Structures are given as C-alpha cells and as structure tokens.
Amino acid sequence: AQTVTQSQPEMSVQEAETVTLSCTYDTSESDYYLFWYKQPPSRQMILVIRQEAYKQQNATENRFSVNFQKAAKSFSLKISDSQLGDAAMYFCAYLRMNYGGATNKLIFGTGTLLAVQP
Amino acid sequence: ETGVTQTPRHLVMGMTNKKSLKCEQHLGHNAMYWYKQSAKKPLELMFVYNFKEQTENNSVPSRFSPECPNSSHLFLHLHTLQPEDSALYLCASSPRGGRVETQYFGPGTRLLVL
Numbered sequence: 001a002q003t004v005t006q007s008q009p010e011m012s013v014q015e016a017e018t019v020t021l022s023c024t025y026d027t028s029e030s031d032y033y034l035f036w037y038k039q040p041p042s043r044q045m046i047l048v049i050r051q052e053a054y055k056q057q058n059a060t061e062n063r064f065s066v067n068f069q070k071a072a073k074s075f076s077l078k079i080s081d082s083q084l085g086d087a088a089m090y091f092c093a094y095l096r097m098n099y100g101g102a103t104n105k106l107i108f109g110t111g112t113l114l115a116v117q118p
Numbered sequence: 119e120t121g122v123t124q125t126p127r128h129l130v131m132g133m134t135n136k137k138s139l140k141c142e143q144h145l146g147h148n149a150m151y152w153y154k155q156s157a158k159k160p161l162e163l164m165f166v167y168n169f170k171e172q173t174e175n176n177s178v179p180s181r182f183s184p185e186c187p188n189s190s191h192l193f194l195h196l197h198t199l200q201p202e203d204s205a206l207y208l209c210a211s212s213p214r215g216g217r218v219e220t221q222y223f224g225p226g227t228r229l230l231v232l
Contacts, residue, residue, distance in 0.1 A: 043206055045223035095219065104149065104212065104219050108161040
C-alpha cells in the first residue's frame, strides 16, 4: 500500500526567507502524481503545486518549487521569499495513476504546520 | 474560490438528528469525493463517485449515506451520529478520463455532534 510521510509536524520561517518542507512516500508504482496542498486557517484546501512522476524536471509555480527525487521517493516543497500569507498547514499527497475507470484515491500525509514570523 | 461550494459551513447536531451536507461543483468535473478531516489525523477518503456512480466506499459506517444525483452535486446524509464523528468534512471534485486528475476542494463543513 502507498504511504506518505511528512516528518516535520511544525516549521517556522522568517518573512522573506526560504523554507523547505519534507515529504517522502512509499510506492511500487512507476507512474503517479504528487501534490502539495495548502490549508490556511480558513480550512480551504488549496492546490499549491503538482508533479508528474514521469517528468524529470521539477515543477515550479512562482515562489513555490519542488525537489522531486524519484529514486529516493522524496518530494520536498521549497517556498522562497516567504510571506505572511504562506502561514498554513501544508499537506503532501500521492495519487496513483489509473486507467479504465478505476478509482482515484488521493493519499495524504499528516501535514506540516508552517508559521511565518514577521 | 475553487469552484467547489459546500453548505452549510458549520453544523451542530444532536446524536438523534438527521441532517445533510451539500456540495456543488461548477468546474464541469465528473468525479466527486467526500473526505473526513479529524484533528491530528490524515485526511480520510470516505466516498468516491465517478459519473454519478459510487466507486469507492472506504468502510464508512452506514450512519453516513452519500447521494450523487448528477455530476455537479453531492450530498452526505447524516443520521444518529456519534460524538467521534465531529470533524471537518471536505468535498472535492476532479475531471475524469484525462491524464491529469487534480482534485479541487470545497471550503468544508465543520460538524459538531453533541
């Protein structure tokens, strides 16, 4: 069974600095997606960034980028120039690719609570 | 605003009450999901509907009854709940059939069972 592990329950970063959140996963599949979602105090789950396993190039979305190490099964999120609005719970998630109408189960880690200090 | 709405946003109910949660998506997706988020636990997938058909029931107790009348609407009917059912209930939707299946979430319903 696939599992997702976020080993940092809480992190803190100074405004304008860079922070990296860790995520590891376990799977025997070769084709899958990985996601980072952000959940601010409003509880709205917001997609931050997505990576397809077959792509070697790391995904980037403005100040957010990932370091995807497929062999190591590692998928860390780097937030550059941190802003107060980045304070939230961040969840790493795994989605197995499927075809032919099979179910699509998103597996989440337990989350990392990021605080941004002014 | 992700295009997925949920009502009500907050709900308090007694163990003998019957209530329903509603989810609506305006994204043209054809898969919808219910998740339960409890404190200190990972999100738990409860149900999956693809093209209005239930394709996943993750061993959810029968006091939770989902309904998907069309691809845009999803309900979760609640009856005789227990205090441990208090949680944030999140709805999500995603496109089906293509290679990329990103799930988009609603704002959630915070449920308190007394």
